Amino acid sequence: MKIKPECAICIVRQVVDAVKEISKEEEVQFKLVSSTLSCIKEVYGPDAVPAWMGTKVHRYLKRISGNKDPYRCLKDRANKLAMEYLKSIEEDLKKYKDKPPLERLRYKVKLAIAGNVIDFGPYSTDVDIDRKLKETLEGELKIDHSRELFQDLKKYNKILYICDNAGEITFDKILIEELKEYCEVIASVKGGPILNDATLEDAKYVGLDKVVKVITTGYDVIGIDLEESSEEFLREFERADIIIAKGMGNFESLTEYSIDKPIYYIFKAKCSPVAQFVGVEVGDNILLKY
DSSP: OOOOTTHHHHHHHHHHHHHHHHOSOHHHHHHHHHHHHHHHHHHOSTTOOHHHHHHHHHHHHHHHHTOSOTTHHHHHHHHHHHHHHHHHTHHHHHHGGGSOHHHHHHHHHHHHHHHTTOOTTTSOTTOOHHHHHHHHHHSOEEEEOHHHHHHHHHHOSEEEEEOOBTTHHHHHHHHHHHHTTTSEEEEEEBSSOOTTBOBHHHHHHHTGGGTSEEEEOSSOOSSOOTTTOOHHHHHHHHHOSEEEEEHHHHHHHHTTSOOOSOEEEEEEOOSHHHHHHHTOOTTOEEEEEO
8 A cells, every 4th residue: 555645744743752752852852853854755755655654764763863662661551551451341251252253253353453543653642542442342343354254264274463553462362362263373573663563572561472372573664564574474474374464554564465365454444545545434443354
C-alpha cells in the first residue's frame, strides 16, 4: 500500500510525540524536530510505503537523538494497561468458554482488535485508550472473514502470527491460545525497538513466550520488510500454512508482496488512507482475508 498526501500529517505528529518522550527541553525538541523534517522530505513521495517511510524517519530520529527506544516508557504503560484491562473482562472470557467455536473465535478476534487500539503511532500519546478498548470490544467486525479463518484452521497445520504493538500482545495471547486448539502457532515480534512495536522484552513481560514459541523479525522495521528479515523469520514465514498479521503497519507493508498462502489481517482502520484502501470507515474493525 502506497502513501497518500495526508500521511505527512501522521508522520510529523509521530515525530513530535517521540521527541517529547526523548527530551522535556523545548530547545532540544525544536532541534530534533527540525532535523527530522529534512529526513521526512527525503523519503516522502507517492511511491513510498507508509510503514517503510516511517521506519526510515524513526531510525533517523533514534540516531540523531542517541535514544534507541524513545517509546520505552509508553510501552511499559501499555503492557500494564492491557494486563489490568484483561482482569476486568475475565467473567466475559469465561462466558465464551462454552460458546460455539466460531462465535468464540470471533469474540477473541475482536479482543485482539481491541488490543490494537493501544497504538501511539496513528493515535496521539494522550488518547483515551480505556474508552477505545471498550468501544472496540462492543463494536462489530465491519469486514468479517472469521468463517473463512475457521475453515482454514481446520484445513492447515501451522500459523505464523505476526504481532504489532506492546500492550496489544497481551490480547494476542488470548487469541493465540484459541488458535492453538487447531494449529501449531509461532509468534513474531520486532528484533529491535521501533515506535511502540512489541519486542522480545515485551513478549516476555506479558508471558507470551509461556504460551507459544516467540521469534523476532531480526530488525527494527515498522511492518515487515522481507529483504531485511532474519533467516529464522523467513524460514517460519515460508513454512507457515497461514499468516496472521496484526496492525496497519503489517498490512501496509505485506500488501506490497505477492503471498501464495492464506493471509489474514486483523486491525482497526485508524486513518483515512487505510480505511479507503479496504473500503471501510475510519474506526472500523477488520478481519480480512486478503
